[in-house]
Amino acid sequence: MPMNDSPALRRKKGTSKKTGRKKASSKKVGTRKASVRASRKREGKPEEEVHSEDEQGRPEVFDEQPCNIGFSLARTVNVAKYESVKVEVSIHSPCAAGEVDECLDEEFEWASGKLTEVLKRLDIDLDD
Numbered sequence: 001m002p003m004n005d006s007p008a009l010r011r012k013k014g015t016s017k018k019t020g021r022k023k024a025s026s027k028k029v030g031t032r033k034a035s036v037r038a039s040r041k042r043e044g045k046p047e048e049e050v051h052s053e054d055e056q057g058r059p060e061v062f063d064e065q066p067c068n069i070g071f072s073l074a075r076t077v078n079v080a081k082y083e084s085v086k087v088e089v090s091i092h093s094p095c096a097a098g099e100v101d102e103c104l105d106e107e108f109e110w111a112s113g114k115l116t117e118v119l120k121r122l123d124i125d126l127d128d
Helices: 097-126
Strands: 029-030 033-043 046-057 059-063 067-080 083-095
Touching: 029 083, 033 097, 046 097, 067 097, 083 097
Parallel strands: none
Antiparallel strands: 029 059, 033 046, 033 083, 067 083
16 A cells, blocks of 8 residues: 555544544534623511523634633612612623723623623512
């Protein structure tokens, strides 16, 4: 067998040695995840959840391994004597290494807007 005709040289570029199938893409995928929780605490009663939602964005494709950023915002509001409501918003998001500051700014705007929205929505529910 000629030296240039070895199986390793005949294998197509980008295929696996063992199976001959195409190798998985080197693209990296990341997904944005967010959650919102609100709980009500009353004197002498266990804490109860009054609002809950989870969001998951569609997967984003990156050429390199993305950075993962994340943070949480929370606010506790006294609504009556010995009664309070705590709203927590958290978000975790992938972003390109060179865009971390811009991603953090965007996610902070989203999280603070969501916190305000839920507080306003709960004020109506709490008056009932």
